[in-house]
Each structure stands twice: as C-alpha cells, then as structure tokens.
Amino acid sequence: MSVWLSQHGDAFRTALRRLAASPVNTLLSLLAIGVALALPAGGQMLVANVMQLARNSAPTPQISMFLELDADKRAGQELQARLKEHPGVKVFKLIPRDETLTRMKSREGLADVIEALPRNPFPDAITVLPEDDRPEAMEKLAAEFRKWPKVAQVQLDSDWARRLAALLKIGRTGVVLLALLLGVGLVAITFNTIRLQVMTRRAEIELSRLLGATDAFIRRPFHYFGILLGLAGGIVAWGIVAAATWWLSAPITDLARLYSLDFALRPLSAIDSALLLIAAAGLGWLGASISLRQHLADD
Template sequence: MKQSSHRPPQAAHKAQRASRKPQRQEPEAKPRPTGAVAARTRLGDRWHSWLGHHREMAVEALRRFFAAPLASGMTALVIAIALALPAALQLGLLNFQRAVAGWDGQPQISVFLHKDARDTAVQSFAGELRADPAVTEVTYISPEEALREFQQASGLGDALAGLGANPLPAVLLVRPRDTASDRLEALASQLRDSALTDAVVLDMAWVQRLAQLTELGRRLSAGLALLLALGVLLVVVNTIRLHIESRREEILVVKLVGGTDAFVRRPFLYSGLCYGVAGGLLAWLLVSGGAALLSGPVSALASSYDSGYALRGPGFSYLLALTGGAALLGLLGAWVAVARHIKAIEPR
C-alpha cells in the first residue's frame, strides 16, 4: 500500500513560514592583532605602580642597611659625631641664656653712698634724682637690706654675722631714661660729682659684654654647624658612590631593559635617607648622654650658690630637628652622588 505524498496541513504551514523567514547572517570574526600591542595605562595604575616601587625601594634600602651592620654603623656614627658637636654647643648656649635670663638687661647705675652720710641727706638726694627728667626710677637699698641680700646670695651668713659692724654702704639704683652710651656716661659723671657719692658703677657694661659673648658663641656654633654639615655631605657622597660602584652590573642591566635614571636613582636616595636618620638618632643619643653626665655637677654647683638651676637636656624638639636635618643632609648627599655617577654608567 502506497503512502500518501500529502503532508498534514499544520506541518505544511510551519514549513511555509520557515521558508519565508530571513536567515540571520553570522558576523564575520575580526582578525586578531599580531605582534607587539601598545596598551594604555590609566593614571591610577601609574600612581599605584609609583607608590609600590617607592615602598619596595625603602624596604630594600633598610634591608641593605642592616645586612652590613658594622659598615653602616660606622658611617652613621661618623655622621652622628659631626652633628653632635654643633648641637651640643647650641644646647650649651641655650642653657647659658636660660641661666642668665633673670639678670636685668636694662641699663642701670649703682650709686654707692658714703657710710657717714645722713639719712635725711640721702633721702633728699634720692628725691632730686627722681625729679630729674633723665631718670626713670630710683631704688634705695639701706645697708641692712644690702647685708641681707649679700648673705643670701653668697652663703657667707655665718662669717658676716661675726663682724662687729655692717661693712656695706647704702646704695641707690638709678635707671636712666635714655640708653645711649654717651647719655649714660654723662649721667654717671654727674652722679660722681655729688658729695654723697663714694663710687658709681654703670652695670650696662656687664650686660653688653654678656650680649657680645652670647653673640660670639652663636656665630661660632653656626660656623661649626655649616662646616660639619659639609663633612656629613662628603661622607654620604663617598658612601653612596661605593654603593653605585658595587652595583654597576645591576645598573647596566636595568638600563638595558629600559629603566630610567629616576628608576635607578631611587634605591640610592633611600639609602642616603637611612644613613641620615640613623646618624641623627645617634647624635641625639650622644647629646642626651652628655647632658645627663653634666646635670649632676651643674646642679651641685648651682646649689652652692643657693640657686635651683638645673641643666636642661635635649627634648623631643631637638630629636626632631637633629633627625630631620640629618635626613635632609643624607638625601642631599645621595642625590649629589647619584647625579654625578649614574649618568656615567651607560650600556654600550
């Protein structure tokens, strides 16, 4: 029996719709690029890469510093000694200025009166001086007050108590209005001409000498600091130069693969920074140890003069100043050494 060649109506209808439907064409595959491809890097990627390399170089510099403790320690100790000398001198000047801070820096004339001068004549003379327009203030110190002050300041109370009479005269402390040298000398000459005056002392001369001595010490400290800072730079430059020579082959390889001078320079800058920080810390320890050794004798000497003065050692501000200054010197020395020697190492 023959099968019928006619399809069912539903199947024929589906076939007719499928034949009318347009066929979707597959997109042609793009050809893949061959050879080297240049990819764009974002600014954030460059920033993270730059920070990552700085972090690596800092860790590597610390590792190299502690890998040779003897050589690194000797270099840091030389830097510390060079920094400790001007720092100790500056600290001594600060303590000296603090010790004399209680002294009156204003010009003052001490007028010592005759011992046989009467009180009424002395009071009249003091009144005339107070009325003088060239005088700002007049202070009267009686012989009894002068003796008490001398006993407290000198510590010779028992010896003075054995004296039969008070050897000290009355004193007038005259503070002039004009501080010019010629006016001070003219006023002192006028006071010497008085019949009640035994001696006149211009205390401004001692103040001027003290100020000149302090200025001399300050300039000496500044000159010594500049000279020894130059010595620190030379030490760092020589040390970094030796590091560069020992890593010459490594620098050549880095430059062959495209490393820039900044890339090559970075680890040596961190090495100089390590030497500077270590030298600054050691310098602070040296100055602190010296202050601790001298604090006892200074306190004992001050106690013998009935003074509560105590030597002040280097505090946290000194630590920051020494460490920061030494770090800058180490960084500057490393930069000078690298700028001079890195460019001379080029692949051929």
C-alpha cells in the same frame, strides 16, 4: 598615585635592605655621623643652658642717672615727669643725695671718711628699668638721657649683659662653624658610601636602564639610602647628647648649689631635636645627590 607610592615604598624598602646588607659598614658609618653631629648638637645644648642660667641668675639690668650737684629739687621733679611720660621706661626711682649719704655712712670703714668731707659729695640719682633690656636698646636710651638738662652722668649697668651676650655670640658662632664643618663631613661620608653602592650595583643599574628604568627610578633608592643614613646618624647623635646630659646633670647641679644657684642641665629641646634630625636627613640626601650626579651622570 598608588603606583607612585608603591614605587617610593619599593625604593624605601630597597634602601633599608641595602643598609641591612652590610651591618658592620652601616654601623661604622652611623657612629662616624653620630659623633660628628653630636658635637654641634651638644654645643647648641650647652649654649641654650648657659642662656637659661644667665636669665635666671643675673640681676635685672638698669640705667643709673646722676644729676649735677647743683641740681635743685625742681630739676629732679622735671626729670621724673619726663621719665614718667617716656615709652622706653618701665620703672624709675629717685634716690635723693641725703639718702645716699646716709647709706654710705652706714658702710663699715666709710663713715669716718665721709664725716671728714666738708659737704655731701653725692648727687641725686635716678635708677631706670627700661622696657627693652637688650644691650643695644639700653645703650640708645642712655645716650638719650645724657642729652637731658641737669644730667651729669649716665651709667649703664648692663656691662655684664654685654659681656655675656658677646660670649654667647662667640659660643653660637662656634656651634654654627662646627655644624658647618661637620655637616660637610657628613656629606662626605654619605657621598663615599653612595659611591661604593653605585660601584657594587653597577650591573643592576645597567640592567635597569636596559629594561626601561628612568633616571629617577634608579636614583630613588640611593636618595632614600642617604636620607636614612643621615637620619639614623642624627638619632645616634641625639642619643649621645642625651646620654652626656644624663651623665653630667648631677655633677653640674651639685656645682650650681655651691654657688647658690638653682640650676639643672636641660636636654636638647624638642625643636632643637627635630632640627637635628631634619638637618641630618637633609645632609644625607645632599651627599647622595652629589654622589649620584658624579657617579651616574655618564651611565
């Protein structure tokens, strides 16, 4: 075990030495990887912030149930009884047609129009707050209410939620696409860097084989090299996103205040940061592995 650890320690130190041996090349590679990873990481941070903003500032989604005009008081009571027993309903409230009429009359410009009407045109209505406010769950609940007797119309007040969910879905998909695309870029950078390393260390590799080195022994420092390159690039990306967050935070907070919103830009979460670093290291390892398979296979 100690020999195994010692060999890994040697390989790790060798990889560090190789990174330090050509500082300019290493720095340029790290910047390229950092910028490439900063784009999807920054995108993820923005999507997370928009979701947070939406949760904090949007009204609670509800379902409005309008009864038929000839529905009597008893029909309204029956519907309320059903809603009370329904497991998908959190809270509901009956709004009698007279109350609606009174409220509408109090609105500027509507009083005269309503006074001119021969009778109350408004139906009784019930507003329902569902237990599950996801758009698909609300849609299902609304469809069920539409089948109930004496229900003329059911209106889903979750259009905003659906639009936002659609927008966020596009945003998340964009982030994933960007991450995939730029992840391939990171693999390509590591692939090429390892290829150059293999070329410049051809004599050492050949000698190591002649002295009894296994394939694993020869590949190990290159794998560590790829992991370190990816990890360091991930740290650079994290730094870029953190700096951008710090820079944009004050102007965005000021803008939010203009819309009466209490909002502050949040940096990448601990989980997102950890995922960024793990993914960067993993992609570095992948680039190194592909390169070694290509360039050491026939040695």
